[in-house]
Amino acid sequence: MQLKINSDISLLDIKRDLSHDIKNGKLKNSYSYEINLIYKIIHEHSNYEDFQWSLFSKDIKFVKQNLGSLLLEISFLDRSLVWDCMSVLSRYENLYKRRHQIAKKYLR
Numbered sequence: 001m002q003l004k005i006n007s008d009i010s011l012l013d014i015k016r017d018l019s020h021d022i023k024n025g026k027l028k029n030s031y032s033y034e035i036n037l038i039y040k041i042i043h044e045h046s047n048y049e050d051f052q053w054s055l056f057s058k059d060i061k062f063v064k065q066n067l068g069s070l071l072l073e074i075s076f077l078d079r080s081l082v083w084d085c086m087s088v089l090s091r092y093e094n095l096y097k098r099r100h101q102i103a104k105k106y107l108r
Contacts, residue, residue, distance in 0.1 A: 001054065003070040005046045011077050014040055034084040041074050042088075056099055067092050 018040055021027050027036060042048050048055075048070065055063055071085040 001051050001066070003046060003048055003051065003055075003066045005041065005070070005073045005077075009041070009045050009077070014045060032084070034081055035088065038071070038074055038081060038084055038088050041077075042070065046070060056096060060093070060096055063096050064089070064093060 015037065018033070018037055022033070022036070029036070031039070055066060067089055071089055075082045075085045
């Protein structure tokens with residue numbers, strides 16, 4: 001399993017779609033435009049959704065490596081997203097830790 005961006009991605013189209021969603025009130029979070037853009041790419045324009053459940057069953061090193069690689073690809077699309085990609089990686093690390101804490105407490 002390797003996370004990767006879809007080959008037919010158009011960053012301009014994604015930005016236009018995101019701006020439209022924001023303008024029409026479809027986004028109900030307080031994240032910045034850049035963070036929302038990164039999440040939109042991850043969830044709608046990569047293979048993340050196909051692997052997310054199996055990904056989080058792996059160890060943290062594997063998860064960080066795969067998500068880091070995906071976020072690096074995103075930062076290559078737009079260099080201004082580098083710091084925001086690092087922030088998103090940190091959020092996914094925290095999500096991983098919370099999921100495993102809950103699993104240890106209630107499922108195992």
